[in-house]
Amino acid sequence: MSTAALVANDANELSCVLIPTPGIQLLLPNVCIAEIVPWRRIKALKPGPDWCLGHVGWRGKNLPVVHYAGFDDADAEKKGTARCLVVMNRARHSSGPAFYALAAQGLPRMLQLVAEDINNLDQPLGSADAMQVEVGTEAAVIPNLAFIEDRLAELQKALTDAGSA
Numbered sequence: 001m002s003t004a005a006l007v008a009n010d011a012n013e014l015s016c017v018l019i020p021t022p023g024i025q026l027l028l029p030n031v032c033i034a035e036i037v038p039w040r041r042i043k044a045l046k047p048g049p050d051w052c053l054g055h056v057g058w059r060g061k062n063l064p065v066v067h068y069a070g071f072d073d074a075d076a077e078k079k080g081t082a083r084c085l086v087v088m089n090r091a092r093h094s095s096g097p098a099f100y101a102l103a104a105q106g107l108p109r110m111l112q113l114v115a116e117d118i119n120n121l122d123q124p125l126g127s128a129d130a131m132q133v134e135v136g137t138e139a140a141v142i143p144n145l146a147f148i149e150d151r152l153a154e155l156q157k158a159l160t161d162a163g164s165a
Contacts, residue, residue: 016029017108017111018111019102021103024140027142028143031089036085042054043055053066058101061097066103066152071148072128082104083104083107084107085102086101090149092145092149118134119134129141
């Protein structure tokens with residue numbers, strides 16, 4: 001195979017990460033992820049939304065920690081299963097935090113994917129889901145990052161307003 005053909009194949013591939021969370025795996029492009037760090041002590045928000053476990057310190061910042069299943073299931077398992085935190089870069093311009101963390105049940109896996117590797121599943125979507133897919137033989141959800149980041153911006157505004165009151 002020629003070098004030109006190899007470069008063309010690489011251009012069609014997307015580096016992704018499969019993140020195990022309670023009940024579902026999330027599929028995200030690698031560029032969304034700033035860092036994967038071991039589980040740390042989280043300062044709980046009281047009261048706070050079911051999808052936010054609290055805040056964690058990271059590189060001198062306090063990051064909100066998202067419990068993905070909490071968007072649709074208030075009773076979803078929150079503790080005892082998390083193994084690491086996936087620090088996310090904000091995917092779009094908004095007034096929310098530049099970084100936030102996702103609680104992961106296990107260690108994320110890197111994948112190199114092409115369009116043929118992903119099949120759309122015709123399943124009902126949760127409020128934070130953009131699409132349900134099958135990657136090889138594994139089911140995964142592509143999260144709606146705009147939805148998540150809008151909720152984070154609302155939470156940050158509410159916390160700021162409460163702090164100034």
